[in-house]
Amino acid sequence: MESKTPHLRHFILDSIPVAMVSMDANLTITSFNKRAEQLTGYTAKEAIGKPCHTILHSSRCAENCPLQTVQEGDMGTGLEAEFINRYHEHIQVRIGTAAIEDDKGNFMGFLEVIEDISRKKSLEREKNNFLFMVAHDMKSPLIAIQGLTRRIREHHDEMSKEHLNEYLKIITKASEQLEEQVKDFLTYSLQATANIKLKIEDVTVSGLINALVKRHQPLASEKKLTITQDFSSAGQIQADTQQLQRVFENLLDNAIKFAATAGKISISSQETDDEFIVKFKDNGPGIAAEELPFIFDAFYQSASGNNGHGLGLSAVKAIIREHGGRVSVKSNPGDGTTFTVRLPK
Ligand SMILES: Nc1ncnc2c1ncn2[C@@H]1O[C@H](COP(=O)(O)OP(=O)(O)OP(=O)(O)O)[C@@H](O)[C@H]1O
Numbered sequence: 001m002e003s004k005t006p007h008l009r010h011f012i013l014d015s016i017p018v019a020m021v022s023m024d025a026n027l028t029i030t031s032f033n034k035r036a037e038q039l040t041g042y043t044a045k046e047a048i049g050k051p052c053h054t055i056l057h058s059s060r061c062a063e064n065c066p067l068q069t070v071q072e073g074d075m076g077t078g079l080e081a082e083f084i085n086r087y088h089e090h091i092q093v094r095i096g097t098a099a100i101e102d103d104k105g106n107f108m109g110f111l112e113v114i115e116d117i118s119r120k121k122s123l124e125r126e127k128n129n130f131l132f133m134v135a136h137d138m139k140s141p142l143i144a145i146q147g148l149t150r151r152i153r154e155h156h157d158e159m160s161k162e163h164l165n166e167y168l169k170i171i172t173k174a175s176e177q178l179e180e181q182v183k184d185f186l187t188y189s190l191q192a193t194a195n196i197k198l199k200i201e202d203v204t205v206s207g208l209i210n211a212l213v214k215r216h217q218p219l220a221s222e223k224k225l226t227i228t229q230d231f232s233s234a235g236q237i238q239a240d241t242q243q244l245q246r247v248f249e250n251l252l253d254n255a256i257k258f259a260a261t262a263g264k265i266s267i268s269s270q271e272t273d274d275e276f277i278v279k280f281k282d283n284g285p286g287i288a289a290e291e292l293p294f295i296f297d298a299f300y301q302s303a304s305g306n307n308g309h310g311l312g313l314s315a316v317k318a319i320i321r322e323h324g325g326r327v328s329v330k331s332n333p334g335d336g337t338t339f340t341v342r343l344p345k
């Protein structure tokens with residue numbers, strides 16, 4: 001009977017839907033469940049035996065070690081923090097900590113429970129961004145329609161035919177603009193709720209990107225940008241060609257949009273046993289650290305703003321996730337931005 005206990009415990013730990021990491025009194029990692037592997041990007045083999053700060057990076061570590069509060073007797077539960085994994089992805093988490101004691105109450109070490117709340121948080125933000133944008137974008141055509149219809153109502157007697165026609169034209173245009181916006185929002189809501197159905201086939205990623213670069217060359221030339229491509233291998237994978245094209249098009253579009261005039265964009269690839277990795281690097285203004293966790297949210301745009309809708313990266317993330325891959329960003333203000341896409345082979 002006894003010999004079965006460790007197995008069961010092991011399976012229970014791996015079945016728990018939150019990351020669980022235990023540490024000894026010196027903060028050396030002693031166990032690491034499956035969710036901890038998924039969240040951090042490290043395997044249990046890599047993590048066990050390492051000091052916790054080399055594997056677990058969260059915004060709380062810099063301010064006030066969550067485990068420190070346990071030592072001081074204050075049970076730390078439900079601290080919200082930003083977690084940074086092996087791939088530099090910023091993930092919003094809730095951290096719970098506890099002291100591990102044996103049955104005599106002797107202190108043995110620490111337990112840290114990390115729950116990934118990024119999906120929940122990003123849905124909340126998306127909803128808020130969405131409502132804000134609906135209200136914001138519909139306001140100007142509505143104001144035009146209201147103002148001009150009032151003017152026509154009050155002054156139509158003394159208005160010339162040309163004047164009246166001019167006003168009616170503006171009203172028609174504003175209402176068409178409103179209709180366009182409503183259509184856009186409906187399309188977005190549909191896309192957001194419908195699961196992306198992939199059409200998996202053989203794809204050569206380098207060929208796909210090469211064709212895209214050619215297509216975007218005129219736009220890049222206008223800004224005097226140099227785009228370099230450096231593929232260590234062709235990148236034969238199984239994926240949905242059209243959806244992947246959307247991914248790379250969005251990343252290239254952003255790189256061109258944000259790169260400095262006469263700047264450089266470099267696209268490079270790497271291959272491991274099980275992944276094909278593509279990097280898009282630009283030398284644009286970069287993204288502030290506090291904005292990084294939000295840029296994959298629908299409708300999120302940096303304060304400086306641009307002509308887009310803030311939807312490109314949310315589509316990129318959804319498509320890559322559907323392929324079983326991951327996308328991450330590394331950026332420093334003034335130092336450009338690098339997006340990394342990892343696709344399973
Ligand atoms: N290469 C980049 N350099 C600097 N900032 C970037 C870069 N790529 C994305 N961003 C930031 O992330 C935000 C979201 O990007 P995303 O592609 O989702 O939207 P967008 O480009 O603004 O609009 P859309 O893609 O809908 O046309 C951008 O508005 C910008 O603030």
Ligand SMILES: [Mg+2]
Nearest residue numbers: 254308312313
């Ligand atoms: Mg974009």
